[in-house]
């Protein structure tokens with residue numbers, strides 16, 4: 077098969093939602109359709125419920141499972157679908173943002189009763205920044221929920237995107253009867269059957285067809301006629317180009333738990349979702365169809381097999397063909413590397429892969445060579461863009477509790493921060509180590525992993541900081557600022573200067589008083605300054 081045929085077959089996407097909206101349940105149903113699993117309940121949820129650390133530790137122990145479910149691939153209607161899992165827990169939001177750099181589109185799950193929630197808003201901001209195409213699945217129609225028109229209004233306003241319903245619910249909650257598919261005038265009638273795999277559609281000639289009254293009752297039939305008339309009057313016909321530009325989100329209604337409304341969404345997704353897209357680098361745009369292989373690392377996962385200290389780096393293939401046992405170039409380290417056991421995630425098992433194509437995700441065993449954002453090429457020195465670190469919001473000083481194990485602690489902290497679990501800063505004089513995260517849970521995870529993987533113990537003492545900002549600009553102005561605030565200046569792992577601001581007010585003051593310095597809240601500036 078030619079490279080362009082391989083590219084055409086691939087659809088790589090992420091499912092995003094506020095926790096509890098139904099992401100895990102929907103993922104499972106998609107896998108059922110794809111034949112990747114045989115029964116519901118087979119996917120172990122790797123989400124972290126509430127803030128129960130014990131759950132997380134339990135998950136850590138089963139890390140084999142969670143690694144396997146970080147990427148799930150299956151065949152469906154002649155395509156290869158790659159689902160990239162994103163942690164729902166807000167403390168792992170940064171991991172999610174980075175995973176979104178490796179997808180070509182997303183499906184957003186919204187709870188019909190709750191509408192737009194905090195994480196929905198944040199995740200969509202990231203998608204909107206990149207113009208990622210979005211399909212919205214309004215879930216839990218079997219429960220009492222909001223009026224669908226109100227929901228659409230809220231989605232448009234809060235997420236700053238136009239919507240276009242492609243299916244429409246007939247009632248909701250205990251009186252939910254099913255959905256009407258606006259694009260082919262058929263009905264999918266609701267039966268609360270969790271085991272049913274394929275939907276059975278009932279075609280009707282038109283909405284005036286009396287069959288509709290027989291099927292859903294006169295009252296609901298009339299309501300549906302009214303609703304559809306309103307929809308067709310208010311919304312433009314669905315325009316795929318607007319969807320591909322990330323400006324218009326088609327909306328489906330259903331119930332993931334009952335596997336209802338999922339198939340029509342998946343079928344539409346297969347039809348309209350973009351294949352592997354081009355990626356920006358510091359030098360040029362990389363197109364999937366280029367002969368030469370390129371890819372980048374968007375996630376690093378510790379491999380918790382106690383006999384091995386290695387990690388798994390997740391590589392998204394961007395162009396050309398990735399081949400096993402072939403030397404590739406690692407531009408940041410300026411060295412060549414090859415991989416004898418790269419694997420893919422087809423059919424939920426880990427299989428060694430001989431070759432992979434744009435859109436695919438490959439798991440590479442790593443002994444500490446990779447950082448998130450690193451590229452691999454056939455020799456070209458390029459840096460992929462748009463894989464930023466964000467400013468942490470919680471800061472703690474690392475205090476070593478076992479002086480005999482300081483080497484282990486240093487190594488542990490160094491490796492864990494390479495994984496993107498947290499950011500590490502160093503303050504001079506004194507070589508103070510400060511860790512910044514976006515959530516409380518990360519500190520517990522780091523502490524646990526330091527103990528179990530590196531045999532080191534540490535305490536984390538709170539520091540009163542609010543944000544970390546990378547500084548660039550006039551050299552003299554920066555030097556003056558450092559002299560004025562030495563206690564709040566640190567360097568990151570790449571020796572970039574960082575200002576730790578104690579409050580939002582102090583950050584504003586620093587910006588106002590130092591117009592020659594730019595304070596960056598994401599590390600994206602590194603790429604900008606390399607241009």
Ligand code: G4P
Pocket residue numbers: 093094095096097098099100101102121123164215216217218219330331332333334
């Ligand atoms: P998440 O990954 O987005 O966090 O959500 P998840 O799929 O775990 O779903 C959260 C809860 O919502 C689960 O219930 C799940 O069963 C339920 N759910 C998902 N889809 C639907 C739906 O269409 N209708 C209804 N009524 N419920 C739905 P739970 O009680 O928290 O967990 P569990 O014990 O059922 O696993």
